[in-house]
Amino acid sequence: MPLRDLYLLSPEISIVGVAFIIIMLDLWIERKGLLPILTIVLLGLPLGFTISLWGTEEQAFDGVLVVDTFSIFFKVLLIGVVTAVVIASQETAARFRRFQGEYYGLLLMATAGLMLMAATRELITIYLSLELSTLSAIALVAFFKDTRSTESGLKYLVLSGVSSAIMLYGMAMVLGVTGTSSLVEIAKAAPVSSLADNPALLLGVVFIVAGFGFKIASFPFQMWVPDVYQGAPTPVTAYLSVASKAAGFAVLLRVFYLAFGDFSSDWSMLFGVLAVISMSLGNFAAIFQTDIKRLLAYSTIAHAGYILIGLAAVASRVPGGEAFGPQGVLFYLTAYAFTNLGAFFVVIAIANKIGSETIDDFAGMSKRSPLLAGLLALCLVSLIGVPPAVGFWAKLYLFNAAVQADMVWLAIAGAINTAISAFYYLRVIKVMYLSPAPTEERVRLTPPIGLAVAMTTTGVLFFGIAPWFLLDFAIRATSGFPG
Amino acid sequence: MHVGTGASIAFWIMAVVAVVSASGVILLKDIFRAALLLVVSFLSIAGIFVTLNADFIAAVQVLIYAGAISILLIFAILLTRDVQEGNPSNRLKIPGMFMGAVLLTALIVVFVNTEWRLSTEAPLDSTTAALADLLFSNKFVLAFEIASVLLLAAMIGAVVLARGEDE
């Protein structure tokens, strides 16, 4: 193993190292409030390594680990997300007397797993990275150990186990047909030109999609989302909804473009159907929710559906030119990260003060805290996809990709769903602005969560006004794709 | 690869035992007996590994599954209250069985109709060293290291979740 390989792996090594350091420091540090600050400071290390690798196009470990702009894009995104979540977690984690270090450590280890998912090209390694992130996340989901949190953890554990089993079965079938677990070699070794000619390969691909579908919370593995999101500590919910989805899409893009790129016409239809079902299901179910976390959970299923459009729109790739689909996916994931994290952080800020996550208890929030109400409204508007916010551009790019790929029906389905989703997002805004407040008590923003809210909502607004900064990165990240 | 008669006989015995005991696991009402049948299933799968010349995997299968996982499973059963009542009946039994049957049919159809890539190489005489060489080769060492971090994360998670109620 040459040293160069270790350097290429340095973001992951350093983030796991930071996790160790935080867990060990927890044993000695008396003032636990220092732990998140130290975590954020030390996160500069993996971020620095990641950025220093920007622009390199290299492979390590016999091609298993690939460092390209695509993986760097996701690593920066994931480190950003975990930083924001750490900032926002402070009040939640302060509730424990012990195990605060473990909380941050597990967050970082989950991130390491997700970063590896975005950067590896070999099925076994991908699977292990996925399990690393999932197992850490399970412990985080059940961290409170109260009835709801434990139930969430248990559901997450059992269902992730089932989906992992299905995915492994699929991988085993692909291995049985192609004789290799490396994505590049699978593409070379695939014996047929169409998936329909080889039933095992077809079933294997379907099973793999099902397994990753769990990570991105799309149909048919969406049923865990509402319960788990509701019971988990809210920062962890925010983390799961954004980070695990981003890495899941990264690995889906990588696997399908790289290993099964020749069969794109087969799976693009599969993803199209899954996209429509996911978004319709998520949006319709979200209408009836009374709990804001459950509402955001169903909305996350819907958004997984929108992003799947980008995967389905593989034919939008002009030969030698731009790949609108993957670009749209990357743009959407980043936009969604800012928006959804923002929404969740505002919910944390409000819920920590009023002690409730029911939508009706947000009544009159515009009076009690105009700033928070305004920011939540901004995030919700962005989730709908209305112009001043970044969500608008994200949807525009994706729907455009669908049209370019001659899948107009997907764009239409997306548009109809956007209209449906507007109903329940706007209902929250209506409650906040038009319903009378039960008390006049002000809801104040405390510094750490305020910083997190500021970071994310600034992003929503900034990239909403100047989307080309982000788009430029997304284009560069997918330029060498599939790499 | 030519499969000898003895290996075939062994395979069929193991396969039938594995399937029958696995069905027992889900059909029996007594959880403890179900867990014991799970052990039988694990052991027969280890036997199938032996017929495949995968002796190291077979030993590991017995060590990890029959020796550790199933024991922890039984341990958990013994610590559970009201275990005498057995498995509660399930509303979804019929749909579950139907889905299982559909999946089974699909898998059989797929497996029969697929041209699998069969290895033409002779089975290794000793698999242990070859496995180690592969596992620590440049290609899989990353997966190996991820697995160790994964186990560490699982351990930390378990410690966190096993903390006392008062903290």
Add this chain to the structure above:
Amino acid sequence: MPVDRLATGCQPLGFWDGMGLWEQWGINFFPRLGDTMCRAMGGATPGGIPDWLIFAILGLAGAFAVVNVAMLGVPYVILLERKLLGRFQHRVGPNRVGFFGLLQPMADGIKLMTKEDITPRVADKLVFSLAPLVFVVPVLLMFAPLPWAPHAVLADLDVGILYIVAVTSAAEIGVFMGGWSSNNKFSLFGAMRVVALVVSYEIPLVLAIVGVVMLTGSLNLAAIVEGQRFVPNLLWQPLGFIVFMIAVSAELNRAPFDLLEADSELVSGFHTEYSGMKWGVIQIGEYAAIIGFSGIIATLFLSGWKGPAPMPGYLWFVLKMGMIISGFIWVRATIPRLRVDQIMNLGWKFLLPLALINIFVTAGEILAYPDGLPVWLIPVNFAFAAIVVAVAARLLGIQGQPRQVVPAPPVFETMASS
């Protein structure tokens, strides 16, 4: 594993040259017979008896022989234990039946077989009856890859030592079955204590083997014996030996780890409800495990069938086994039983770190001297082992006054109190 791995099929020409008649036909009776049969059939030619049938017949016959060796050893190990314990306690031990009490085991056996076999009315009868078998079969399986002398192996497995660790771990399922199906709380507590114990001590047990395996570069037991060219592994692996001995004592549920049948607390643990020959079978399992593990210790650390004086290999092997068994009995007569929490602390905080240190140090030594370790490392290793054990023991609080009373974890409290 291929057929010839069991050393029962056709051997290559010249395989038997240079072996004495005794080795050819005495120790290697079944391999030799298999070879002869195989040649008589003209190899595995079509029309003759098929290869797999020879394999099956000879395998079964060989298994029968080895199992009987183990089974016949058990009564005399029990007798040895009773005699030695008597001496340790200034008694004589059994001396009435036969010369020096040599027929005592026979008398005990007859007594057991004629005793009434009681099954509790509320027991889960099927599981209750199967439990002794599930307990004893893995122990007997353990004897298959043990090399008694050069080539005298029933199954010359490549993964020999791993196989042994694997099958012995399955014996605990029998303990569980017995404890659960008796429908008796003492049995259940006994069974749960065993599992807590075995799960904890299996880890240092396996890790202690790793050092030996690294020195040899093979999991095959015969290769491990061959690998101990001039000196036994004990000299290179003192730390591993200590850890392995302690872990084996725990795995065997021998004193001082015999809390599963702590008679003052649990009557006699998981086999409280057993009587007659079912109890006898459990007893056979326990003592056969002692014989088997002594064989493994002799193989791993004391160079198996080899010895400094010209004596047949199997005699050396049996001699070493006898020494180790006597050691176990000595320990039983000397050291008082540990408490549950002390046992857990010893396993996790003492043995596990020691085993890991042993692996690191051994790996370092092999890395530094890939062509064979120099002799001066032997005293260094012993000194190092002594220092590490002393330091670890002090950290654990075994030496000197106990610093604090560690409250037992809740799970064990429920186990100990009823």
